[in-house]
Amino acid sequence: MTVIEFKDFKWHYFEREEHDLQGVNLKIKKGEFVGLLGPSGSGKTAFCYSIMGVVPHLSQGRVKGGKVIIDGLDTQDSSIGELSSRVGIIMQSPKSQLTGAGLTIEEEVAFGLENTGVPRSEMGKRIKSVLKRVGLYELRKRSPFEVSGGQMQKVGIASVLVLEPKILILDEPTGYLDPGGTEAVFSLVKKLNNQGKTIIIVTHKLEYLARYADRIILFNNGRVVRDGSPQEILSDTKLLKRNKIDPLPVTLLGEALKKKRKWKQELPITVKEAVEGLRKVVK
Amino acid sequence: MAFLKTNYIKKDSVIHSLNPLVKFSWVSLVVVLFLFSGSMTLFIVVNIIILLLAFLGKVGRDFIKGLVFMIGPIFLFSLMIHGLFNPFGISEEVLFSFYTINISLEGFYYGLFFGFKISALISVFYLFILTTYPGRMVTSLRTIGFPHKLGFLVNATLQIVPLMLREAETIIDAQRARGLETKGSITKRLGAYVPLLGPIVLGSVMKVYERTIALEVRGFSSTADKTSLYVENITLTDKLLIALSVVLLIIYVVFRVIG
Incomplete structure (x- = not known):
């Protein structure tokens, strides 16, 4: 079942010269784990905002054609309020997603539930479960502005997760996190994906996409350059370099060996694949 | 402060x-x-x-x-x-x-x-x-029929003051790190606060966009009947x-x- 559909969608930001999305055509099915790749300014964020309805409702710009349909709703005809029950977005900067509506982490997480009219009896349960899931339950009485950057990001994630959206968008969610925190976020996201949520994640951390994503969409200049499996995209080192993305070290290792005709199979994208390949080379 | x-x-x-x-x-x-x-x-x-x-x-x-x-x-x-x-x-x-x-x-x-x-x-x-306590205040405001947006406005206004003060401290630290003199005579000290105004005011205005997205994502404009975490x-x-x-x-x- 298709939950996200872009039909030749063109979006133009007023303050910039070129279109930020220049005709995007794609479909994303329910339960897919999609990674978005692309250099800065390639239109990844505009793409994410289009799913959420921030484009065209809040951003300064104009739709130049096409449409976006989210779970049966045309984003141009539906309000962000309507869309927010279906789509949740987690942004890059942890501070910018705090609403300031609550003095404590618990209240910040509760804010969305209060707005969407979740009864009080259910609120407590949902908040407790989501805070335990992200590991913030012990800090629930602290101010969300007085915890570390990584914990602040987790508050943002918890506040969105608690609304139980079907589609979860994460725009570079691990930029402020240490390796442990990054792993925790990705494995949490994977768990949610296994429970049936559609995941769209923007990240520069290719090693995680190699391990977790079902599909990768490569953006540049507001267009989809390539759409395929992680294996197909991450092992194409030329394609990645052309689009200003550093290929994974394991892939580069495989490529170097291939040049010397020692590597015969597909280029590796995970450490596991590299180890298996190297065994064959050594033999 | x-x-x-x-x-x-x-x-x-x-x-x-x-x-x-x-x-x-x-x-x-x-x-x-x-x-x-x-x-x-x-x-x-x-x-x-x-x-x-x-x-x-x-x-x-x-x-x-x-x-x-x-x-x-x-x-x-x-x-x-x-x-x-x-x-x-x-x-x-x-x-x-x-x-x-x-x-x-x-x-x-x-x-x-x-x-x-x-x-x-x-x-x-x-x-x-x-x-x-701001949370309790908003709840009781709602019980007598205040619109929830107004409740949020009151609450957020109260919370923004300490946040802005903290922001000001960060900015002044950054400016000090780049050589701004903040010690010395009174005129010098007062003068040091002038370059602070630009970033803090503009910064707050620019944050409105981000804050709006954050609010909208949490269903702020949702038409559902609002509920409260607290009971008064x-x-x-x-x-x-x-x-x-x-x-x-x-x-x-x-x-x-x-x-």
């Missing part, structure tokens, strides 16, 4: 445990007095009562510190301006004379009255903010106190009309 409390102080006191609506009704009473009363004695009494209540609420020290900081300059300017330019016209009685500058007794008295009047208003709101119980004492404030209001109005 960190010494100045602008937000709720957690304490266990009678004032803290009152239903926010009780405090609202008493704040409203003071607002009515502020708007319609011309008695200096009354305002001095109100000021003293609020000060006593602040100590009862265990926030006395912070209350006085904040109040002096806010009201001190108002008193100073009020006495100077009204003393120099007597609002009642030329007065015979001169309190203080220095060459051609005369401070009139009437003007000085009016300045004092004006200071106590403003002080009553500011201190009642200040005490309210210091002793009322209104006790018999609360009801009696609200009734008392209403009675006092009526008595005041009656006296004003008759007298």
Whole structure:
């Protein structure tokens, strides 16, 4: 079942010269784990905002054609309020997603539930479960502005997760996190994906996409350059370099060996694949 | 600025445990007095009562510190301006004379009255903010039918002050790291705060966009019936106190009309 559909969608930001999305055509099915790749300014964020309805409702710009349909709703005809029950977005900067509506982490997480009219009896349960899931339950009485950057990001994630959206968008969610925190976020996201949520994640951390994503969409200049499996995209080192993305070290290792005709199979994208390949080379 | 409390102080006191609506009704009473009363004695009494209540609420020290900081300059300017330019016209009685500058007794008295009047208003709101938990306040505002957007507005405004102060500290640290002089004479110190204004004001304006997205993502404009994390119980004492404030209001109005 298709939950996200872009039909030749063109979006133009007023303050910039070129279109930020220049005709995007794609479909994303329910339960897919999609990674978005692309250099800065390639239109990844505009793409994410289009799913959420921030484009065209809040951003300064104009739709130049096409449409976006989210779970049966045309984003141009539906309000962000309507869309927010279906789509949740987690942004890059942890501070910018705090609403300031609550003095404590618990209240910040509760804010969305209060707005969407979740009864009080259910609120407590949902908040407790989501805070335990992200590991913030012990800090629930602290101010969300007085915890570390990584914990602040987790508050943002918890506040969105608690609304139980079907589609979860994460725009570079691990930029402020240490390796442990990054792993925790990705494995949490994977768990949610296994429970049936559609995941769209923007990240520069290719090693995680190699391990977790079902599909990768490569953006540049507001267009989809390539759409395929992680294996197909991450092992194409030329394609990645052309689009200003550093290929994974394991892939580069495989490529170097291939040049010397020692590597015969597909280029590796995970450490596991590299180890298996190297065994064959050594033999 | 960190010494100045602008937000709720957690304490266990009678004032803290009152239903926010009780405090609202008493704040409203003071607002009515502020708007319609011309008695200096009354305002001095109100000021003293609020000060006593602040100590009862265990926030006395912070209350006085904040109040002096806010009201001190108002008193100073009020006495100077009204003393120099007597609002009642030329007065015979001169309190203080220095060459051609005369401070009139009437003007000085009016300045004092004006200071106590403003002080009553500011201190009642200040005490309210210091002793009322924002979450509880929003909840009780909703129970009497305030729109939830207004509740958020009140709440967010209260919380934005400490956040902006913190932001200012970060900016000034960054500017210091790039060589801004903040130590030295008073003029130098004051001058150091000027380059702070641009980033903090512009920064706050730019954050509006991000804040809007954050709010919208949490269903802020959702049309569902709003619910609350807290429940506010209104006790018999609360009801009696609200009734008392209403009675006092009526008595005041009656006296004003008759007298």
